[in-house]
Amino acid sequence: MLLHHRDDAAKGNLVEFRPDIKVLDCSVRDGSLVNNARFEDGFVRAVYDACAAAGVDYMELGYKSSQRVFSVNDYGPWKFCKEDDLRRVIGDSPHALKLSVMADSHRTDYHTDILPKDQSVIDMVRVACYIHQIPGALDLVRDAHDKGYETTLNLMSISRVSERELCDGLEVIAKSPVDVMYLVDSFGSLYPETTRDLAMGYLEIMKSAGKEVGIHAHNNQQLAFANTIQALTIGVSYLDATIYGLGRGAGNCPMELLLGFLRNPKFDIRPILNCITNAFLPLRTTTEWGYDIPYMITGQFNEHPREAIKFLESESTDYLGFYKAMEDF
């Protein structure tokens, strides 16, 4: 018979579900990179309600950014995630799903801006950093951990880091109090094969330290969903997704695809579909994101999407010219 060729590394199967799987919606947070965090309260509330009804485990509301680095005049409230703004939209009462914020390790005044957990509606602080920022990021992790939060470390741009440096980084992170270590495909340049390799490395190091591994994928090569399910198949358990794939550049792993794949009956795709119709189709008329040829090209070249964003803003469709420019970049 045909169906006996399972990958030896697979955890679980296609019919049962793994109770360790957690889904995190980062529509508003990653979307904040598209529109400078200028989402209306009603939109954020619509995402919150949809995620709560869909059984999503976490919703990320935005960045916890320093007002010394970023001006409140240039960004909407989801760039700073002040407690009052969060409570205005989410309410004070016990919330239906856990809330997270992202803190860029070197652009967050965490000693003052991250309150003790019992004074905040936030449940989890996700710390983003580059390889050379790990020590500072771990100081932020420790601060948030000591204040009572769940914590993750999201190490960015790993597709341009040497394997040696990455391993050294993971070994250091494994000794920290962080709960979840994220595999982040910042440029959408990973293939399922490379995702599998990397995820197995992350899992080996993190599982033996009692930590979970997550994945945050970008869709430059239409592989965000494929890479996410490749990673989960071999044991990654925290899965980032955004409704309708919202996110910077080519966007992220679409929540609707992910919930359609997961088999835990607590997940329900229906509220997400409704939210797409009512909140995301209107957003689409003013805001652009998603797979497009220039983002594919930066993904293929393992480059930051910023050049593609610039090219698209120019309204040129000279894809060959852009490709040649990236060859010489």
Added chain:
Amino acid sequence: MLLHHRDDAAKGNLVEFRPDIKVLDCSVRDGSLVNNARFEDGFVRAVYDACAAAGVDYMELGYKSSQRVFSVNDYGPWKFCKEDDLRRVIGDSPHALKLSVMADSHRTDYHTDILPKDQSVIDMVRVACYIHQIPGALDLVRDAHDKGYETTLNLMSISRVSERELCDGLEVIAKSPVDVMYLVDSFGSLYPETTRDLAMGYLEIMKSAGKEVGIHAHNNQQLAFANTIQALTIGVSYLDATIYGLGRGAGNCPMELLLGFLRNPKFDIRPILNCITNAFLPLRTTTEWGYDIPYMITGQFNEHPREAIKFLESESTDYLGFYKAMEDF
């Protein structure tokens, strides 16, 4: 170190190339399902020139359909692929890449309409059929084979066929003179894991009979490219793709993603990018295809995309209503 977790079943690696890989462009053929084969000559010629310059191995020009079944008044020339139409666009001189046509097993007058190879510009006849049509399809394969053509068998809708029946089918096909057996994901419902299982089964049976295996994927769940590279990783060697993902419903594996992945220096993505700018962006203003929520839903339900096509034609955006309708379908 991290990168030592290769799938044991992998053939080749991410740096070298496999000389057995053949790329087949079916933009015009699968695209003919979108617009009733009404492509202008200039468009077909642009695809041909781009594929030739890009090192693509085969280009499929359309269907070889019976004029008793389909009226020439209802369809453009690529529904019938008459020799004169092909020569008008491609020319009589030796062509730069091999040409194929698709023949639906029970809607082709192959005894009369498929000429002996030495009277045709066509190099390969690809026979499409459902599981219950295999005997008739193999008669067509034998006819084309005896006339001097390369042949493939593209068995459709296998995601709704029992494993027992599928194995029986493959065993029968393995005894025929067909050169290449295609794994076809008609509904875009396969995941990389299921693609891997099925491809290994196809390969086991076909390789021992001296045949190659191909893959034709649809993009309902943004997995057409992922499933294609999953299949090729374990030994599938004929890869279908379409420029800009053109094709019925959610479309196909995008050629530009595939050529960006392949490492054989004979492949060149640049002419494809140019062709997107010059021929596909204009087509896009009049013709719709590609990933969309209704196609995702039929993919998740393992259904033919026809209900999604109908829903999109109605211009409704009530995705939840469509989902519920498919639940009760």
